[in-house]
Amino acid sequence: MSSKNNLLVNLENAGVYKSPKWLIRGVSLEVKSGQIVTLIGPNGSGKTTTAKMVLSILEPDEGSMKRYTDKIAYVPQKINIDWTMPLRVVDFMRLTNYLSDNEVIESLNQTGVENLFNEQIHGLSGGEFQRVLLARAIAKKPELLVLDEPVQGVDFNGEIDLYNIIKNISTNLNCGILLVSHDLHFVMSATDHVVCLNGHICCSGKPSAIIKDKAYIELFGEHRSKTLTYYQHDHDHTHNSDGSVSN
Amino acid sequence: MFDDFFTRALVTGIGIAIITGPLGCLVIWRRLSYFGDTLAHSALLGVTLAYAFSLNIAFSVFVISAVIALLLLNLQKRTRLAGDSLLGLLAHSTLAIGLVLIGFLSSIRFDIMGLLFGDILSVTVEDIALVWIGGFIILVILYFIWKSLFSATVNFDLAFAEGMQPNVYNMIFTLLLAGVIALSIKMIGTLLITGLLIIPAAASRNITNNPKQMVFVAILIGILSVTIGLFTSLELNTSSGPSIIVIAIILFIISLIPLELRGKLQK
Numbered sequence: 001m002s003s004k005n006n007l008l009v010n011l012e013n014a015g016v017y018k019s020p021k022w023l024i025r026g027v028s029l030e031v032k033s034g035q036i037v038t039l040i041g042p043n044g045s046g047k048t049t050t051a052k053m054v055l056s057i058l059e060p061d062e063g064s065m066k067r068y069t070d071k072i073a074y075v076p077q078k079i080n081i082d083w084t085m086p087l088r089v090v091d092f093m094r095l096t097n098y099l100s101d102n103e104v105i106e107s108l109n110q111t112g113v114e115n116l117f118n119e120q121i122h123g124l125s126g127g128e129f130q131r132v133l134l135a136r137a138i139a140k141k142p143e144l145l146v147l148d149e150p151v152q153g154v155d156f157n158g159e160i161d162l163y164n165i166i167k168n169i170s171t172n173l174n175c176g177i178l179l180v181s182h183d184l185h186f187v188m189s190a191t192d193h194v195v196c197l198n199g200h201i202c203c204s205g206k207p208s209a210i211i212k213d214k215a216y217i218e219l220f221g222e223h224r225s226k227t228l229t230y231y232q233h234d235h236d237h238t239h240n241s242d243g244s245v246s247n
Numbered sequence: 248m249f250d251d252f253f254t255r256a257l258v259t260g261i262g263i264a265i266i267t268g269p270l271g272c273l274v275i276w277r278r279l280s281y282f283g284d285t286l287a288h289s290a291l292l293g294v295t296l297a298y299a300f301s302l303n304i305a306f307s308v309f310v311i312s313a314v315i316a317l318l319l320l321n322l323q324k325r326t327r328l329a330g331d332s333l334l335g336l337l338a339h340s341t342l343a344i345g346l347v348l349i350g351f352l353s354s355i356r357f358d359i360m361g362l363l364f365g366d367i368l369s370v371t372v373e374d375i376a377l378v379w380i381g382g383f384i385i386l387v388i389l390y391f392i393w394k395s396l397f398s399a400t401v402n403f404d405l406a407f408a409e410g411m412q413p414n415v416y417n418m419i420f421t422l423l424l425a426g427v428i429a430l431s432i433k434m435i436g437t438l439l440i441t442g443l444l445i446i447p448a449a450a451s452r453n454i455t456n457n458p459k460q461m462v463f464v465a466i467l468i469g470i471l472s473v474t475i476g477l478f479t480s481l482e483l484n485t486s487s488g489p490s491i492i493v494i495a496i497i498l499f500i501i502s503l504i505p506l507e508l509r510g511k512l513q514k
Contacts (some may be wrong), residue, residue: 055408074408081401085276086456095398096409120456146408 006033007068008144009054014063016049023049023201026200027063029193031144031176036167038179038187041197042219048077050197051146054178064230073142074131075150078181087121089113093136107139109134111165126153134162138169145169148180159183163190184220255375256367256434256477256487262378263431263443264469266385268426268461271448271469273420276400281331283317283441285338286312290437292345293429294362298352305377305429312425315341362499365436365488367477374433381430385423392416397458436488446495447472450502468498 008031015025024046031037031054039047053065055074081087093104109116111131116124124132134150147166151159163186170177181187187194188207195204202215211217213245273282293308300307315337322333349359361369389396398406399413406413428440435443451465476491483490 052404054251055404057404057407070410072409074405076402076405079402082276082278084278084452085401085454086458086461087401088457091457092401095401096394096406096411140409 006176008032009065009067009069009178011050011053011060012064012066013051014050014059014060014065016046016053017061018031022199024197024199025062027053027195027197029195029204031178033041033143033176034174035193036170036177036179036191037193037195038181038191038193039197040184040187041202045197046199048148049199050195051148051178051180053145054144067144069143071140071143073137073145075130075137075138075145075147077148077152079133081121082197083122089119089121089124089132091118092121092132093139095136097136098139099139101112103139107135110138111135112161127158128187130154131158131162134165138165138173141173141175142176144177145177147177150179151181151183166190251475252368252370252462253481255370255372257474259370259375259378259489260434260473260477260487261470262375262382263434264447264473265425265466266382267426267431267443268447268451268466268469269386269389270424271444272451272458272462272465273396273400274424274444275448275452279424280441280445281334282319283424283428284336285341286315286336286425287437287440289315289341289345290428290432290440291362292341292348293434294437295345295348299348304432305381308432309429311334312428313339313422316421316425336448341389348407360486361436362432363436363488364486365432365439365491367434367480367487367501370433378430381426385426385430388419389423392419396420434487435491436486439488439492442492442495443469443472446492446499450499453499453502454505468495468502472498 010030011027014027016023027046027050029037029050039050041047049058053060054067055072056065056067059065089108090101090104093099093107099107105114105117108117111134113128113131113135116128116132121129121132129154130150134147137145137147150166151162154162163183166177166179167190169175179187179191188211191207193204194207194210196202196210196213196216196219198219202219203210203212203213249422274280289311290308292309294304294442296311297307319333319337322328322337323330326333335466356364358369360366370485395406395411395413395416398409398411399417403413427444431440431443441482447468448461450468451461455461472491472495476494477487478492479485480487480490
């Protein structure tokens, strides 16, 4: 596919300094259309900082960031909505976007939460909220999608669901995805390019190359780094997001 | 039509309530109530300067409020003192400077109580025009920047990342806030303006479940507070500002009742 070569964003030796230390240094990476680039690394390794540079929320203090699209959607790692603000799911879906009711339902449907349309944001469970966050991002039909730990708080089956959805977005919308993730299964089986961070780039490349990299094995340990296969179990039925059984 | 001072006060007050509704909601969503207070305190300095140099009061208050807002942004870059400390510093220093300056103006007849608590007797036809035209401009601007402002209120990073330019609109919002304080000084007084911003919005939150609804109900509660408050003030010969706020707080207490009922029904 020739459109695969559409460069969306490019970090060149970029770093962010916050007194008294560098949060991250020397990051070079690029995201192209239809590509999933994953950032992995321990807590405090600079994953979110790198994502925020790509979104230009943070300016690089050294190096450079070049972005070639303005059609961006973002799923932040943390988002607290105060009770003072009454907010239904549908209001949240329209936060930065003009959407008809049908478009809202369609997007919620993609992450399996169309039943939450009129619910208060404050009443959602962690997993439901993540699904709404992802639906909102999909509704924007972005060219570049930045997902900062999009499956946190989602149950096991839900996690697989959401990762499948993410994989589908990249194919269907042909958008580039920058994903911050802890889930090595998904990272290794479904992403195109992995960047392993720990204050700097430890190693980066195709998943198949990364898993053999010494720096990677050192960072994640012999045992976890080998868990390569994407676990799938036989199920004679499927669950809806609310737990009910369907066939 | 506006011959009667009371009619003039009512029309002005309703105009103010319509502007303080949406702005008040944003103030409480953004936890800016103390910021509103600071602007209102500095308004005293604005009024004093207006008398000293015979300027239009609303204009002078607006300029001083805008200067204070800019000063705050500047101070935040220069020191690591917390926001509330800086606001306290600005609020009380401008209040003090205002009061000192009033001392120098002893030759001019100056109703300080009216300034602090509002004075319906002094509302003129020009005030009505100022509030309604100024208010209309504020609401039109607010309408056009609402989406950006609202998204930044929910989550700044998200709004910024998705190109809503929240820093620009936050700045405009601050100016609008300065504007509404300038417009309502005469009616409510400097000490109580924040009350009219916050209380109707807070009461509205208790009985609504989405942002638009909250804004409209806040406006309604504001209008009710102004209307009943002014009639009470006329009847009991009390200051207009405090009377309006007392009614607002009574409405707030009433707004809590449905919450309690809901709690009981769920049990």
